[in-house]
Amino acid sequence: MAARMNRTRGTALIGSVVVALALSACGGESSAEAEGEGSGSTGNCAPEDITLVGQVRNQTNPYEAAWLAGGDAFAESVGLEQQKLTYDGDSQQQQEQIRQVLASGDASCTVINALPNGDSDTTPIVNAADSADAWLVTQWNKPADLDPTEYERWIAHLTYDGVESGYQIAKALFEEMGGSGGVIALQGILDTAAAQDRFLGLQKALEEYPDIELLDDQTADFDRATALEVTRTLLTQHGDKVGGVWAANDDMALGAVQALEAAGVDGVAVAGIDAVPEALEAIADGSMTATVSSDGPWQGAVGLAMGYCAATGELDVASIDADDRAFFAEQFLITEDNVQEFSDPQLDMSEFDCDSLFSRATGPIAAS
Known part of the structure; x- marks a missing residue:
């Protein structure tokens, strides 16, 4: 930096x-x-x-x-x-x-x-x-x-405002999915307001997109390695029903990207929160859809x-x-349209x- x-x-x-x-x-x-x-x-x-x-x-x-x-x-x-x-x-x-x-x-x-x-x-x-x-x-x-x-x-x-950030990335994710399909959610440490509020934001967005189905949600503790394993398990359980991964932070989103790549799965949208450099690179190269800058x-x-x-x-x-x-x-939604401004x-x-x-x-x- x-x-x-x-x-x-x-x-x-x-x-x-x-x-x-x-x-x-x-x-x-x-x-x-x-x-x-x-x-x-x-x-x-x-x-x-x-x-x-x-x-x-x-x-x-x-x-x-x-x-x-x-x-x-x-x-x-x-x-x-x-x-x-x-x-x-x-x-x-x-x-x-x-x-x-x-x-x-x-x-x-x-x-x-x-x-x-x-x-x-x-x-x-x-x-x-x-x-x-x-x-x-x-x-x-x-x-x-x-x-x-x-x-x-x-x-x-x-x-x-975790509700707002969870809502923003969910909407970006759902739009990338064309407004329909199945989503898995990776929650953070459950004894934190950030994890709780961000998940409320996801639920708020789900109410506005009736053709999006939340297939499963599991905690991955805001941790990349844990998210990789949880995503791998959920991919095995839900297969090609998974069209998107909503993650409560970028580290988990990047773990999900690794799991998708290891499984040879293409075309699954992934969104996180924090705007860490690797996530911005992933948005720029198309392997992630959105993040929020804190x-x-x-x-x-x-x-x-x-x-x-x-x-x-x-x-x-x-x-x-x-x-x-x-x-x-103040926080900012970052997608491929504005990622260069934050890189x-x-x-x-x-x-x-x-x-x-x-x-x-x-x-x-x-x-x-």
Whole structure:
């Protein structure tokens, strides 16, 4: 990924000077401090004292690897390094990694940009960070009733409208199939809002296409190797009735493509979500039909940028609009018609300036 390193705030050295001057101009304390109300929602960390942590399941998933690459790009732009953590889908390991990070230094200057393994994993992550006064951004998974506005240093939770993305790729898939035929569906990790919502999007599209039949749906855990085996099994069971494969992410879609190629099956449409480079190549060469961009590099960078701005005092968390504390981010449907526009992604580093962090917010996540 060729991320541009020139940020509007300038180089890391210049950015550090600007932050220091800004803090000096404020006398080193916020208006809340002056009024005796505490300063839980703003920080006063020197940039060089900040620890940036990005945590995802693994780096073999190209989307999550791209997330960490975006985090690296942001960290480099402010003269820091990102500490990269992976937990291989093990919730206990994820929690232990967070505990170790929080115990290893000044947690008040620690920034964590985390992908919780499942909805139920978000609460202990939030509680651990809150108890340690660390800065936290979470993405994708959280219980509907867990609200960042009730915390001072849980800056934001961002995700994508999974119902809409699942619906968009289903419609593209069904149109490619001519509006009729049989489909198999590869679901993600079922204890995640992303998997649940995307499957709801598929069901919404099925209601609009009465001549499309859902032959079977099985979980493949967002994993390519698992998807290959599940697709192979479903092809054996359903044979030439399969005209399309709907997958809840690109890694599973690419596993399905491998299974189809190994079985010598042509003419089956495949759609996924994430817009990873291999999926874009597959769309360009015709072996996949569609994907939806959730821009992993931007996610990896923006979470760290939010924490960095809060830790330095450039962002007052209490001043963030409530709708931006838990929000849907912008996403894009990609097909053969526009795939070239997304084939060479570039990070626009100006999006990570402290006054631009919520520029991709499209609306609040509604509580269920």
